[in-house]
Amino acid sequence: MQNETIPAIISVADELFQEIERSSEAGTPTITSDQLSRLNFLFDKNLSRALQVLEKSHVKCYTAERSQRKxxxxxxxxxxxxxxxxxxHYCSCQAFLYVVVGHDNPLCKHQLAARLAHALHRSHNITVSDEVLAELLLAF
Known part of the structure; x- marks a missing residue:
């Protein structure tokens, strides 16, 4: 059974990521100390791990041209x-099963890094056809 607090954490996190994205669209692609503090409260040690991934620019976002699926x-x-x-919703890492599914944490570090990269416009964006995206998903 899923921990009852997880949906609440995800909801608060969604609002926070939207706030970060709005500030990035306004030309300030950074996280304020207040936002960082709130993220740390929600995600604890996974935040520092996700920030390390983000710092190394290891996030790619594939977007399908027609459907805009990412x-x-x-x-x-x-x-x-x-x-x-x-x-x-999902990460293919082994930790996802232990950290998220098995222990009711809201996100693994890879999911968190992807959300941060998207909100901060720091992912490597690659536009592909819907067919290529389907092929990539099968290959992953």
Whole structure:
């Protein structure tokens, strides 16, 4: 059974990511100390791990031309590790099963890094056809 606080945390996080994205669209692609403090409260040690991933610019966002569907690819700690990430729902890393599913944490570090990269406009954006996106998903 999912922890009852997880939907509330996700809801608060959604609003916070939207706030960060609005400030980024206004020309200030940074996180304020207040936003960082709130993110730290929500995500604890996963935030520092996600910020390390973001710092290394290891987040790619594939967007399908027609449908505008997005899927992220986040590089793991090892160079060879690439994870498919749907920021609100799924990550292909092993930790996702233990950290998110098994222990009722809201997001793994890869999901959090993808959400931060998107909000801060710091992901490598790649536009592909819907067919190519489908092929990429099958390959991931």
């Amino acid at each position: 899927v992220f690819q986040v590089q793991g700690s090892r160079q060879s590790a690439q994870y498919t990430v749907f920021p609100r």
